[in-house]
Amino acid sequence: MSALRGQLPIMRLAELSKRADVPRSTIKFYIREGLLPAGESQGRNQALYGPKHLERLALIRALREVAGLSVDVVGRVTRELDRGWEGDPFGQAMLAIHAPPAPPKSAEDAAELETLREEVREFLRDLPWTVDDEERRFFSDEIASDLLLVRRYLFPGFPVANLARTAQIAWLLSEAGFELVPGGAPAPIAANNDDLAQPVRLAILGTVLFERIFAALHRSANAMRSIRVAQGLEVPGA
Amino acid sequence: MSALRGQLPIMRLAELSKRADVPRSTIKFYIREGLLPAGESQGRNQALYGPKHLERLALIRALREVAGLSVDVVGRVTRELDRGWEGDPFGQAMLAIHAPPAPPKSAEDAAELETLREEVREFLRDLPWTVDDEERRFFSDEIASDLLLVRRYLFPGFPVANLARTAQIAWLLSEAGFELVPGGAPAPIAANNDDLAQPVRLAILGTVLFERIFAALHRSANAMRSIRVAQGLEVPGA
Numbered sequence: 192m193s194a195l196r197g198q199l200p201i202m203r204l205a206e207l208s209k210r211a212d213v214p215r216s217t218i219k220f221y222i223r224e225g226l227l228p229a230g231e232s233q234g235r236n237q238a239l240y241g242p243k244h245l246e247r248l249a250l251i252r253a254l255r256e257v258a259g260l261s262v263d264v265v266g267r268v269t270r271e272l273d274r275g276w277e278g279d280p281f282g283q284a285m286l287a288i289h290a291p292p293a294p295p296k297s298a299e300d301a302a303e304l305e306t307l308r309e310e311v312r313e314f315l316r317d318l319p320w321t322v323d324d325e326e327r328r329f330f331s332d333e334i335a336s337d338l339l340l341v342r343r344y345l346f347p348g349f350p351v352a353n354l355a356r357t358a359q360i361a362w363l364l365s366e367a368g369f370e371l372v373p374g375g376a377p378a379p380i381a382a383n384n385d386d387l388a389q390p391v392r393l394a395i396l397g398t399v400l401f402e403r404i405f406a407a408l409h410r411s412a413n414a415m416r417s418i419r420v421a422q423g424l425e426v427p428g429a
Numbered sequence: 430m431s432a433l434r435g436q437l438p439i440m441r442l443a444e445l446s447k448r449a450d451v452p453r454s455t456i457k458f459y460i461r462e463g464l465l466p467a468g469e470s471q472g473r474n475q476a477l478y479g480p481k482h483l484e485r486l487a488l489i490r491a492l493r494e495v496a497g498l499s500v501d502v503v504g505r506v507t508r509e510l511d512r513g514w515e516g517d518p519f520g521q522a523m524l525a526i527h528a529p530p531a532p533p534k535s536a537e538d539a540a541e542l543e544t545l546r547e548e549v550r551e552f553l554r555d556l557p558w559t560v561d562d563e564e565r566r567f568f569s570d571e572i573a574s575d576l577l578l579v580r581r582y583l584f585p586g587f588p589v590a591n592l593a594r595t596a597q598i599a600w601l602l603s604e605a606g607f608e609l610v611p612g613g614a615p616a617p618i619a620a621n622n623d624d625l626a627q628p629v630r631l632a633i634l635g636t637v638l639f640e641r642i643f644a645a646l647h648r649s650a651n652a653m654r655s656i657r658v659a660q661g662l663e664v665p666g667a
Contacts, residue, residue, distance in 0.1 A: 281655075319665045320653045323656070344491050357605055357606075357643055359667045361647040364647055364650070366667070368651065394655070400579050405595055407572045408595060411553060411569075413603045416603045421618060427557050429598075
């Protein structure tokens, strides 16, 4: 819990509960589950809490209430945060945001999925912005599973290479997303020993909220495109 | 159930169950719930089913198993399908894919949400591809709710206009998505009395699967961009 040490403890549980707007029993639960470090003990049944506890509770609330993450997933994120630069809190959160893909239904599906995984990894590795193809391997596994469903339920034989334009647009959107952050997206640096909590909060909430906003804009765009195509109206470029 | 009439009934329940790979009790449940029309009665406890029943069962399975829609939501989609050109099966599915936004927590939030809704509607109305600003109003309501969370948890005062580039990219993605459909995206036409089931199936499954694929590509793009920024590497354009 290094990020929470070395601070002046200043309030008792009742005040922490009031200021964080989190019930005392919930705070105790978070401490038991390891989401929040214990306060500084002042003898039997007394402990003092500091501003870092407030910050951590705000993070937990945001991850639960806004991003809709479960206590288990939030626990994985905070445990990684507590490991500091050794940890991977953002990766854990990304891993947790979507449910793991369903296992293949048959031996044939399993074999095709294995081939698809290799192909998707190669596809991602060849993108001009990829730094490390071992990084975030779960993304490629998720894409491979969805592509198998595309082949089974929509377009038989759909090739991985057909995702080239989609990947390019994902890169454009990541550029636009980083530009939306006032003052620029924070990039904490290990050598400076920068605190990771704030960038992780920003990255997780930003990912979840702007993904939802983008999905709604995209569905609206699809609806308008369908109407234009069906009615023979002009379909403008972007 | 107009789409399912006028066909030759050819099989009994046992064969329908076997060919559709759906248990008999589930088929009976779908009939009771109105997702599937009853077979053609051949006297007590006997009914015959046709190819349209098979198609409908395949649609129901895909919507449930691939798109993850609940029986209730699938029922809303099939009821709209049964209304033919009077219905809005795709709209009902889009409405159902995401949970409705949480209600605002305070009077202040409610007031800001109301203003945001107006602003988002105006923003969407002014996009060059918008056909009808009354169409799909739930998209704008969803975006407004998420923007309120953006303001509360990420960037206070975040202006709607900052979504301009995001909207443009959503339009690019809808273009790319339509181009992914072999032979072009089907645009059924009322005057031809075209069948809606197949385009609706394609639109719903395509939306769900390619949204998931795009989200994974986008999260991968964000991860790579973060690594490049943090390590001072070149950040290529798309």
